[in-house]
Amino acid sequence: MRIDPDSTVDLSAQIAKAIRDAIIAGDLIVDQRLPSESELADHFDVSRPTVREALKRLAAQSLIRTQRGASGGAFVNRLRFEDAYAQQVTTSTLLLSMNAVSFDVACEARYALERACAPLSAERRTPDQLATMRAEIHRQGQPGLTDEAFCASDVTFHRALVDGAGNKVLSYQLAGAVEAMQPLMNMITFTARSREEIVALHTDIANAVEAQDAPKLDAALIKLEAYTRLLAHSVVKSHENRAAEKEHKTA
Amino acid sequence: MRIDPDSTVDLSAQIAKAIRDAIIAGDLIVDQRLPSESELADHFDVSRPTVREALKRLAAQSLIRTQRGASGGAFVNRLRFEDAYAQQVTTSTLLLSMNAVSFDVACEARYALERACAPLSAERRTPDQLATMRAEIHRQGQPGLTDEAFCASDVTFHRALVDGAGNKVLSYQLAGAVEAMQPLMNMITFTARSREEIVALHTDIANAVEAQDAPKLDAALIKLEAYTRLLAHSVVKSHENRAAEKEHKTA
DNA sequence: ATACATTTTATTGTCTGACATTTAATCTGG
DNA sequence: CCAGATTAAATGTCAGACAATAAAATGTAT
Structure with missing residues (x-):
């Protein structure tokens, strides 16, 4: 040295x-x-x-x-998965917030990765994992939940799906992708209607996992990705509209 | 504060x-x-x-x-993708080397992630990316290449495939998985026969990318994963045999 | 002899104050 | 107006000291 x-x-x-x-x-x-x-x-x-x-x-x-x-x-120090996990979440979060990554790009990455471990999850899912997913779905259906709490529950739900693959390396790699998206997701205001839709899609996912039906799971994830992007786009549009109105007023 | x-x-x-x-x-x-x-x-x-x-x-x-x-x-500091990338590679490498992660688990994670971005790569591939892949395949076919150089070329090839998805977030997330595997891959001694096989599989992959044939690409990746694991298992077995022989001699 | 209390010691954590080095801004003379 | 010298502000580095901590060594009483 x-x-x-x-x-x-x-x-x-x-x-x-x-x-x-x-x-x-x-x-x-x-x-x-x-x-x-x-x-x-x-x-x-x-x-x-x-x-x-x-x-x-x-x-x-x-x-x-x-x-x-x-x-x-x-x-x-023996680098533990939890330590590496925490570091990756911090890094990924800052990376997204500092580099003007579009919602679409981040969303595409997240769902591509999630779909990568979906077949493994479907194969190896445990009762524990299924219980977590069902519990989070139930929580998401309750009225009076704040948007932040809804998003946090969403993260827990998806983490359960990812961890279900039973591959620690995969879980670690995906952790950053899923959690780093949360700040972006938090920008979305979830209406009662959109929550209902998401809960329905989550139920499809849980059912597919329970049935160990990989193709059905993949299809459900694709639908969820599409819906998430749809919601985000409407948010962006309303922001743009508001900005335009402001511009109009000052002009 | x-x-x-x-x-x-x-x-x-x-x-x-x-x-x-x-x-x-x-x-x-x-x-x-x-x-x-x-x-x-x-x-x-x-x-x-x-x-x-x-x-x-x-x-x-x-x-x-x-x-x-x-x-x-x-x-x-504006956290750049390259910085985050370098950090992730270091972390992932140490994580694997310090936690007795089996080759199978790491390999499964790597190929699951790689297959996640394969459909996007097939859709968006650029001439540049194809040229890189072909060039690396050519290099891998040359005799006299050290095992380390062969592995390095392998990493470049797979990075080209991953970057082909044209999603920086995805590339960043996958970088760690692909590069962190290299030390494990370096343990494998590639015989002329196995190199030939890998080059053939890489050619299949490049062809599928060029043809923008996602299912074919997925199939090729599955075959490559299976072959990689086969090679690794034979390495492990020969190690065990040698260890057993040693044990026998000292006994 | 053993269990417990005390002292010693090695090590990191923190402070003070100083000087060296680097670099941008300012001043000065042509 | 420009080029070079000067200044000032900041980080980089050093030296030496003391505080806090925790293990190990030592002493002591039962």
Whole structure:
């Protein structure tokens, strides 16, 4: 592990990269203790604050954890699915919010991915998963639910569908796609009529899963995607109309 | 933006969270300049090194960038697809290497996702994308190629297929799945015979894409997945045999 | 000898203050 | 008006200190 003191890059960034590379290469294994901050400072010939900045960078990526006290220190962290999941949701959410991704593109991606795991879900669905889906459908049918709560329930419903595939890697990859869509979905105001329609489509999905009927499930998802896009378009249009009216007034 | 000085959590972690939440909530917008480190230190009532550790955490997640000099400082970073992509690859790779994910599970996830975007790719394929796929197939057919180079070409080929869907969100989500598999794929030793088979299957895929024949493309991908798993299983078996032999000798 | 309380020690967390480096803005002389 | 020198503001880095924590070592009483 070496750094170049003459490089224009931050020393802490270089040190973080050196350690990260060592972890990726397997030179540092899970739960292994790194040298203490002072030792690292000596090794890289920098000050302790600089080493600490490097370690904080790695901690931000969940690559290490630190413990205080005697026999404490920084340890290589076993990256858990939940940690990776949380990071992916944050990243995906910001990515969508900062890059002017159209609703259509995001929606297409989400449903394409969801349909990818649908056949596996249909095959392997568990009673637990079915119960979750039914429970969320029931919740979505209750009046007085806020739009946010409705969307949250929607996410839970779809997560159950995805997790039903029984493939942790797949669940992890899809988590970002499904959850990152939520802020966009929250823009939609769900009328009683549209909620009714969505509940009906969700019921179709749950039925198809229960019947382990993959083609029917795929068809139901396609219908739901189409309906979601329809709703979003009407929202966009009403926004545009309002903007146009405003424009008209000021003119 | 506030922190709790009595919390047991690191101050730098709290500050990072406060700023991160502000970015996610949209209180800090892209390219907006954060207060200087000294000002942040005053605001949170901590020292400058503590603020710096917090900022490095955010920099590690590509949420901010820093610039030196007058009128420099920390700016909210527009998260680019490439940055998010790179992070996802790192995370996914470590996730697989640290969690004893079986080849079958990873492979299933990868091909399920890839098949998800296949219909879109078939519909929207560009001449450029087709050219890339053909070029990589040609490279894969050349003798003297190392296993690593063969795998790298494989990744490029599949990326072309994925990018062909013309959906950046989808490409981003799939990037991790495809690239993270590479270390696992690198374990396989490709015989001349198996390379030939893979090239043939890749040709089927390219032909299906060119013909914009989605069902044919899906079928080709299913065959490739089955063959990939077959190869991996033979590798695992030969490993087990060798281990058994070793065991026998020492006994 | 063992269980419990105390002390020691190693380590991270935080602070203070200073200097180095970089870069944009400002000033100054031609 | 322009080019170069100067200034100022910001991050990058360093050194040394102290606080907080938690494990290990030590002492002590039963």
